Amino acid sequence: MNRIFSRRVAAMLLAALTLTVSAWAHAEAPTVKKSKNGICHAAGSTYYARTKHYTPFPSMSACLESGGRRPKR
Numbered sequence: 001m002n003r004i005f006s007r008r009v010a011a012m013l014l015a016a017l018t019l020t021v022s023a024w025a026h027a028e029a030p031t032v033k034k035s036k037n038g039i040c041h042a043a044g045s046t047y048y049a050r051t052k053h054y055t056p057f058p059s060m061s062a063c064l065e066s067g068g069r070r071p072k073r
Contacts, residue, residue, distance in 0.1 A: 030056030032063045040068040047071065 033041045033054035040063035041048045057063040064070070 030054075030058075032057040032060050034063050034066065034068045038068050039071050040064060041071060045071060046073055 029043070031043055033048060033051045034057060035041065035047075035051050036053050039047075040057070040060055041051050041054075042060055055066075057066070057068075060070075
């Protein structure tokens, strides 16, 4: 009886931990990255994942208002 209970508790804790880590990772990712060259990359765009040195912005309009520009591609 203890093993079944322990396995269920362990499975529930693992599921909760996985959801928490996943939510934390998504909360940290900015919606728009403005590169050092002033290009605003939206999430899902061609160079979004490659952009490592950036200023985060909550929206494309906020990035553009800060002096950034849209990517040509």
